[in-house]
Amino acid sequence: MEIPHSSFAVLPSVAMVETSTLSDGLQDFLKTYPWRRIDPVPVASLEKPISECNVALVSSAGFVVPGEEPFSGSVRGGDFSFRVIPDSIDVQSLEEHHSSDSFSHAGVEADRNMGLPLDRLHELAAAGEIGSVAPRHFSVMGSITAPNRFVKRTLPMIANLLVEDHVDIALMVPV
């Protein structure tokens, strides 16, 4: 199934972080890594007001529902699996299994909304600013240095589930 992925490609990224604050090894990696360039950039327009849209979250914080299999830091090229996060869960109960030491985990550990702002989304729905919150959200773990399997296998599976849930907007939260 071809998914109009720009309809859910809203991606907060981090600005104003000087790379000089990162470790020497990470700086070298960032300089030499062959970043993929999206070309052409696809665009999908909203077909209804945001206040009528069904919204889901996709997070790369490595969150796992308690009792489920943690993400692995030992998969060569990066763990390309994903986990389903039911909307009914208490977001603060999620376990964080991101293996990277390239960022501080303190924020996410203090408040899971930092990586999956589920409480905020419910508040926006209650206020009528979005139409509804999707029944399922999706968790992956970043630090995937060889993203082919992630792009070709994992993302289409997540996209199909989003379509199944009639999601209009998926907000991607990179951690």
Add this chain to the structure above:
Amino acid sequence: MLEKITAKIRPPRALSVPYPLGYPLGEPNNPLLQTAILRQLLALLQRDDVPVLEEFTV
């Protein structure tokens, strides 16, 4: 994500936030700030002049 990298990859719509890696929603236990980020993020959906890379303003 770092802004420089996001600019290279060119996702259709992206919001840059002035917080360190690991803090995409700003500050823990700060619902007002987290909601403000989400509102600005949602507003990007009305932009079709992709790729859009906007900076978050408080």
